[in-house]
Amino acid sequence: MARDILAIPMSTSISNSAFYIEPMTINSIFDGLDPDIIEASTCGGDWLDNPTRITPNKDNDHSPEPTYSPSVFAGTYSSLETQEKHAPFTADTVLMLGNPVSTSCPDPLPTRTATEVVDILRRNEAQGLQHNSMRSQEYSWSPPPSSWLKFNVGAEVHDSNTFLAAVVRNDVGDVVEAGIALDNVTSSLVAEALAFKYAMNLIKQYSVRKAIIEGDAPLVVNALKGRKTDAPLEINGIVQEVFAVLDTCTDTIVDFSCVNKSCNSLAYDCIKWATRNRFWGILPISWFTGASFIGPTCV
Known part of the structure; x- marks a missing residue:
């Protein structure tokens, strides 16, 4: 305050020209x-x-x-x-990371060298790539363990017909068997349960020793994995029939898996072709090339 008062000039004239x-x-x-x-x-x-x-x-x-x-x-x-x-x-060179206009935080942000910043960016990039890889694995088909077979099943209801598909692949991803079955149910959940039953019958028919039945119906898979006797009433009878077939295969190990529908894309490709051509039965292996289904335009 003293500085402000004492700084007030006593005269409006400049000191050098006061006597001019x-x-x-x-x-x-x-x-x-x-x-x-x-x-x-x-x-x-x-x-x-x-x-x-x-x-x-x-x-x-x-x-x-x-x-x-x-x-x-x-x-x-x-x-x-x-x-x-x-x-x-x-x-x-030290990079100053801070906000000069902020006075609410008394402690400044830590300083980092350019090398440290580059390392952080590389780690973030690696984590992003790993995350994307995990997401791609989540939505892509994965092979079964060695000496196991994986049965990917799917079902779709079209008008008064229900098409069931089962595609069997080995541990290197080759298709070893595939088939289409026909039913007349109208419930999508019941159709999914029938697809698991269809795969279980194929396991018994071909005396498969180790198999994984994989589908995208969580209710059906949860009922089968827990061997539940109180499954949803709509599918409880079919679930018990799957258990009855499994109990007759004393030397067979069967596991059940639920995945995203994209992992069953090959089974649904077969269903789309079957609905267009009104086909059911065993599909020739020659119609499969790798992970793709190439059926004839008509049968």
Whole structure:
């Protein structure tokens, strides 16, 4: 406060010209400006030339919190610009990670070298690639263990007919058997349960020793994996029939798996072809090339 009072000039005349008799002229820069604007410009220039930190008034409990004048921020930016201009960027250059306008956090953010930032970016990229790989595995078919066969099953209801499909592949992904069965149910859930029963009958027919039946019907798979006797009433009878067939295959190990529908794409490709051509029965292996089904245009 003393500085503000003592800085008030005792005279409006410049000290060097106080005893001159020549008339004074107003600088053309200030000619026409409002006095309030001149005062604000003068005070603003004084504040910018002498950066100070406003301290709260101890006698006033409602005084504002301490803030920084714009000149502090201007100095921060100019110092960074000076560093960029005179210091070459190298791998050991320190990158200042912080928010110069924030005064609520007393502790500055940690500084990192360019090498550390590059390492962080590479780790994030690797984690992103790993995440994408996990997602792609989640939505793609996976082979069974060695010496096992995987039966991918699917079902679709078309008008008054229900088409059931089972595609059998070995541990290297080759199709070893595939078939289409026909039924007349109208419930999609019942159709899915019948697809598992169809695969179980194929396992018994061909005396398969180790098999995985994989579908995209969670209710059916949960009932089969837990050997539930209280499965949903709509499919409980079919689930018990699957257990009855399994109990007759004393030397057979069967597991049940639920996957995303995209993992059963080959089974549904067979169903689409069968509905167009009104076909059911065993599909020739020659109609499969790798993970694709290429059936004739008509039968």
